[in-house]
Amino acid sequence: MLPNVGYITGRLRDARNVTGRIREAGRIRIRRVEEVSETLREPGIITGYRHENCSVLQAIASLFNATNETVNFWTHFLAAVYFAWLAVSLSSILPLFGDVYLHPLTCYLVAACCYPLTSCLAHAFSCLSITATHICFFVDYLAISMYSWAVAYLYFSYCFPPHLRDTWFAAIFLPVAAANSVLATLCASHSRFIRNLLLQKALRVAAFVVPYVWDSIPLLVWLRSCEEASCEESRLYHLSQFACVVVASFFYGSHFPERLAPGRFDYLGHSHNMLHVFSILATNEQLRAVLLDLRRRRQELHTAAWLPSPAWATRATPLLLLANFAIVFVFTYRLSRPHGNQGSVANHAPTQPQITTHTPTQQLLVNTHTPTQPQVNTNTPLHSPVVTHTPSHAHISHVKVQ
DSSP, X not given: OHHHHHHHHHHHHHHHHHXXXXXXXXXXXXXXXXXXXXXXXXXXXXXXXXXXXXXXXXXXXXXXXXXXXXXXXXXXXXXXXXXXXHHHHHHHHSOTTTOGGGHHHHHHHHHHHHHHHHHHHHHHHTTSOHHHHHHHHHHHXXXXXXXXXXXXXXXXXXXXXXXXXXXXXXXXXXXXXXXHHHHHHHHHHXXXXXXXXXXXXXXXXHHHXXXXXXXXXXXXXXXXXXXXXXXXXXXXXXXXXXXXHHHHHHHHHHOTTTTTSTTTSSXXXXXXXXXXXXXXXXXXXXXXXXXXXHHHSHHHHHHTTOOOOTHIXXXXXXXXXXXXXXXXXXXXXXXXXXXXXXXXXXXXXOOOOOXXXXXXXXXOOOOOOOOOOOOOOTTSOTTSOEEEEOTTOOOEEEEOOO
């Protein structure tokens, strides 16, 4: 009995030592804004930064410590788990893959799980290197773009106004939404190479606002023109979703409240935290509204033969995903080229004081005039004097030739 107790005690001691070494290896020092590269700096955030050369272990360990990315990670990680649980729960009561009518909902559920997952992973591992920061957020933009496509497909299937079904708008709605998805990834990724911060922010906001506005046009028209019986239940959820998106966009674009009180919201309550919270609330309200719409309008849509082709889910969506991945690959390759990301603000190292040393120029003036050799005039008569010019003396010697 005693040997067994000793063995267990020894193993527990070993486990404690290993845990201590892991904790020590994962420990990082929190940096201030002037100690990190410009790509990691945020307006109004003074401290709480991780340095840009963390190990994977340090990046994971930092998620359990107070940094300015901790809340960003957990808000979207928990949201991804929540939406995955919802998707599994719905798949147990609805034939998500077997019923063609539910294919748009299936695409949407996958996108709703993926975009918070890629976001939390981007925030977790963006500290591995400057290049890793870019690539992580390239993939994050891709997931948001695919989510915008899934929303368009969802609204087209379950929330499209009846009086617009046989119009040119219905014919171009999904193709334009697909193009918007590709352009969103392209513009958002390119914005990371723009040094002007105002232009960078404007391009990135426009990259996602334009698809959202386009996707929402049929929903807004339908909510305005629908009968009370057909959209009474879902109207409140749709309006709540719009309100959450407006609030999230305000925080993202304004960097409020940290701009008003720099250093006060470094760890909790800054604008990116609020963006995450309200974007997840918007997605939740959106899902609840559409679940009501697809259930209530199913008979009406079947009667009107308004059922999008399954090719949009089985062919167009995978092709769109490949196109977005191709854009990410191109921008990743651009990072790997020498000076490929020279124009980006992301590659500016922390500013170091510069010391300029001026070496005084020493000019040595050397007179290299060769002394003039004495010249003998051979045409001089025999008893004439010969004049010689001695270089070191300024006098004339008369020499008589005997």
